[in-house]
Amino acid sequence: MTQIRNLKSRYIKIVSLLGISALLAACPSSHNDIDKPVYIKNTNALNILINQYANNIEQIWGPHEVLIAGPKDYVQYSNDLLTRVHINFVSGQLAIETLSEDPTKQLKSAIVTTLLMPEPEDIIKQSDSPLDNTKEPFLYKQILDENGEPIRWDWRAAHFADYLVENQLHTRKSGDKQISYVKINLVPDHVNERAHKFIPLVRQSAHEYQIDERLILAIIQVESNYNPFAVSRSDALGLMQLQQHTAGRDLYHRWGKSGEPSKSYLLDPKNNIRMGSAYLALIRDSYLKGIKNPISMRYAxxxxxxxxxxxxxxxxxxxxxxxxxxxxxxxxxxxxxxxxTSHASQESRNYLIKVNQILTK
Incomplete structure (x- = not known):
């Protein structure tokens, strides 16, 4: 299908960077003399852009319909913000909605585009060349068609889109807006399907930095639930939710590099896992150096x-x-x-509990 092979511009939007992370590219980012005031300025700029983006969405969709991407939610708007895709990586549900006057056409297009969406590293690597549609899509085996088959090729994606629009098209009212939508459930073990993709990368980084691979996997699960497109309002990116201006800058300094990693660099799972593992090693070997018991060290x-x-x-x-x-x-x-019980941050207290629960299962 020609329309699938010519989706380059749409995918570049995704990597520029992915839902609200497209806004990140517009934030000022100095690669020299980066300090806390600059980081605060960058974060404030991001929040302003997000609020502006949210205001645009609210104007089009209504006050109760603002959806923004997050660490465990992929959100992508298209068709001048009239159509959107929302994947919740916790509930395992994909919703594709439109306000278009031609909902069938827009939904079919968005369904096919989403089902054939490449892995993030492939989007990044091919930003200046045609997309390689011979590789497995990101959602491959996480979604099955009406016959229980994984969706690998254009024709099957198009066939499934036709089936969904013909059999599972729904409408709902939100204020004075009529929203047409379809919903698709990810397979029950969708988390494991995604995790399986990254285990070789985790093992490689775990060996390189002498970090327990189970710890890396547990942190990824809590941070993003294996969503490589993860972004947050704090400008944290990727599977392990790394920030350019903090962990990224610290590691670049340790590695003898100036500045900080780019956003596209951190959204590549290989780089993200390696830097997240390296940051754990930096915490262990430098910031918390001297803690003797390995279990106490792990908690810290x-x-x-x-x-x-x-x-x-x-x-x-x-x-x-x-x-x-x-x-x-x-x-x-x-x-x-x-x-x-005593850590100053309730978020950090809960974080330790969540990660430890995964480790002790």
């Missing part, structure tokens, strides 16, 4: 990955040396309890 690393090493140490003492000493005199169970 998990909290530090979410809220910073400084907040972990101040949970035990305002003095770094004393904090390390206090941790070393406590059992791992005591360290865990202290962090989930």
């Amino acid at each position: 690393m998990i909290c530090a990955y979410n809220g910073g090493a400084g907040s972990v140490l101040t949970t035990f003492s305002k003095d770094r040396v004393k904090a390390i000493d206090v941790i070393n005199r406590m059992s791992p169970e005591q360290v865990y309890k202290k962090l989930i």
Whole structure:
């Protein structure tokens, strides 16, 4: 199908970068003399752009219909914002909606485009060349057609789009707007299907930085539920939700590079997993150096990955040396309890609990 082979411009929009992350590219980003004030400025600029984008969506869709991409939600608008795709990677549901006066045409086009969406690294690598439609789409095996078959090629995607529009087209009212939509359930084990794609990359990085691969996988699950397109309002990107201006800048400095990684670099799963693993190693070997018990270290690393090493140490003492000493005199169970009850950030407390629950399953 010619329309599928000519989707390059749409996919470049996705990688520029993916839903609301298209807004990230418009944020000012200096690669020299990057410091906290600049980071705050960049974040504020991002929030302004997101709010402007949300206002545009609200004007078109109505006040209760604003959907923005997030760490576990892929959202992509097309057709001058009249059509959108929303994949919830927690519930495992794909919704494609339109306000178009020709809903059948727009829904079919959006369904096919979504089902054949490439992996993020393929979008990035081929941004200056035609898309390679010989590779498996990102959602391959995560969605099955009406006959229970995975969708690999143009013709099957088009056939399934026809089936959905003919048999499962619904409408709903939102204010004075009529929204036409179809919903598609991802397969029950969609999380494992996505995770399977990244296990080789995780193993490689785990070996390189001597990090437990189970820890990397648990962090990915909590951060993004294996959504490689993940973005957040805090400008965190990709599977392990890395920020250019914090973890990215720290690692570049350690690696003898200037500036910070680009957004497209961090959205490539291979780079994202490697940098996330390297950041865990940096936390362990530098920021939390001196913690002796490996289990206590793991608890501290998990909290530090979410809220910073400084907040972990101040949970035990305002003095770094004393904090390390206090941790070393406590059992791992005591360290865990202290962090989930006394850490200054409720988010970091919950984060440790979630990651640890996955690790102990």
